[in-house]
Amino acid sequence: MKVRRAVIKVGSSSLTSPDGGLCARKVSRLTEQMVRLRFEHGWQVVLVSSGAVAAGTERLGWQRASITLPEKQAAAAVGQGLLMAEYERRFAEHGLLIAQLLLTRADIADRKRFLHIRNTMETLLQHGVIPVVNENDTVAVEEIRFGDNDTLASLVALVAEAQLLVLLTDIDGLYTADPRRDPSARRITDVWELTPEMERAAGGRGSKVGTGGMRTKLAAARIAMESGIDTVVASSEAEDVLLRIAAGEPVGTWFHARPHPVRGKKSWVAYGSRASGRILVDAGAVEALCNRSVSLLLPGVTGVIGTFQEGAVVEIAGPDGRVFGKGVVNFSDRDLRMLLERRARGEVLTHLQEVVHRNDLVILVSRSAEPS
Numbered sequence: 001m002k003v004r005r006a007v008i009k010v011g012s013s014s015l016t017s018p019d020g021g022l023c024a025r026k027v028s029r030l031t032e033q034m035v036r037l038r039f040e041h042g043w044q045v046v047l048v049s050s051g052a053v054a055a056g057t058e059r060l061g062w063q064r065a066s067i068t069l070p071e072k073q074a075a076a077a078v079g080q081g082l083l084m085a086e087y088e089r090r091f092a093e094h095g096l097l098i099a100q101l102l103l104t105r106a107d108i109a110d111r112k113r114f115l116h117i118r119n120t121m122e123t124l125l126q127h128g129v130i131p132v133v134n135e136n137d138t139v140a141v142e143e144i145r146f147g148d149n150d151t152l153a154s155l156v157a158l159v160a161e162a163q164l165l166v167l168l169t170d171i172d173g174l175y176t177a178d179p180r181r182d183p184s185a186r187r188i189t190d191v192w193e194l195t196p197e198m199e200r201a202a203g204g205r206g207s208k209v210g211t212g213g214m215r216t217k218l219a220a221a222r223i224a225m226e227s228g229i230d231t232v233v234a235s236s237e238a239e240d241v242l243l244r245i246a247a248g249e250p251v252g253t254w255f256h257a258r259p260h261p262v263r264g265k266k267s268w269v270a271y272g273s274r275a276s277g278r279i280l281v282d283a284g285a286v287e288a289l290c291n292r293s294v295s296l297l298l299p300g301v302t303g304v305i306g307t308f309q310e311g312a313v314v315e316i317a318g319p320d321g322r323v324f325g326k327g328v329v330n331f332s333d334r335d336l337r338m339l340l341e342r343r344a345r346g347e348v349l350t351h352l353q354e355v356v357h358r359n360d361l362v363i364l365v366s367r368s369a370e371p372s
């Protein structure tokens, strides 16, 4: 695999001391390696950094265990500045500029905003700047949150059209069970396909500052793999971990990209967008859409759920009610319902046939890949 662009996500525990404050040694070890990736390997690097809440909480002298949501958001606002100051200083020592991108789930779900983020990212990278991304914790309420930076990092990898996603954490990969609970757990070195056993094995966070644990790392790896991006989960503490990954050494757990991935706008439809409604189709349409690269036409539609405008993203479900696809719909829900009624009255609707064009339609390879 030839890497030109990599997204490197660093978890809170990989940047902080046990008291939660930023650990200068940990930050400098990682930034030094990123500088070498840039200059010795020619990689363009996007950094997704957690740690704002942990760093801010420690600086404010607050207790993490009993913190309220507004306090957490306030701590993130303090900590984000501390994080950026630390990165600024470290990268500047090597003549590198950094840029801050704070995103919410809603920014990625909106196609226009997604494109603005992509263009900004592209411009920064073309100018040799290192984008440093985090969730915009201060504005992110439940409905518009990623909630964890693993998912954010996988979507940033789509935005950046990266070839590699690295998730650095406090453990050296995916194990057959959470090693903190099961000492007999073994590390899995390569994953070609995510299995239900792996998902069952992936538990929650491993430290007071972590969010999501291995579960969210698998969800991130799935999005990346299905979008043609390799993912490595590795320990940030392992000696020269990033350089060893760049050298192709077997470090951590390597999740291999699918050979025929979803790409371009379709990957945004599949994983970035949020569906506004659902279209129900008959068995013939399921067969045609899943096995042939065709558009969804009106004769296959049996029902409509929800409210949406033309141009919105909708889910597509078969007669069993299971969602198997997503796409950009050509009609509003109101017009679609009207067309279905007119069809039921026997009207032949030859001129209003194409409900979702095949270029805007994606079959979700795996149901748990749905970003619902």
Ligand SMILES: Nc1ncnc2c1ncn2[C@@H]1O[C@H](COP(=O)(O)OP(=O)(O)O)[C@@H](O)[C@H]1O
Pocket: 010, 011, 012, 013, 014, 050, 168, 169, 170, 171, 173, 174, 175, 176, 177, 178, 179, 180, 201, 202, 203, 204, 205, 206, 207, 209, 210, 211, 212, 213, 214, 215
């Ligand atoms: N099957 C598993 N394999 C490895 N680690 C696991 C597994 N299940 C749960 N974990 C936990 O996931 C933790 C890493 O996730 P997390 O605490 O969210 O870290 P980060 O802050 O780096 O995102 C590990 O410390 C480990 O205890």
Ligand SMILES: N[C@@H](CCC(=O)OP(=O)(O)O)C(=O)O
Pocket: 010, 011, 012, 013, 049, 050, 051, 052, 053, 054, 076, 134, 135, 137, 147, 148, 149, 150, 209, 210, 211, 212, 213
């Ligand atoms: N946005 C939050 C981090 C959320 C998160 O996913 O944390 P982690 O599991 O440590 O990567 C922060 O900066 O504190």
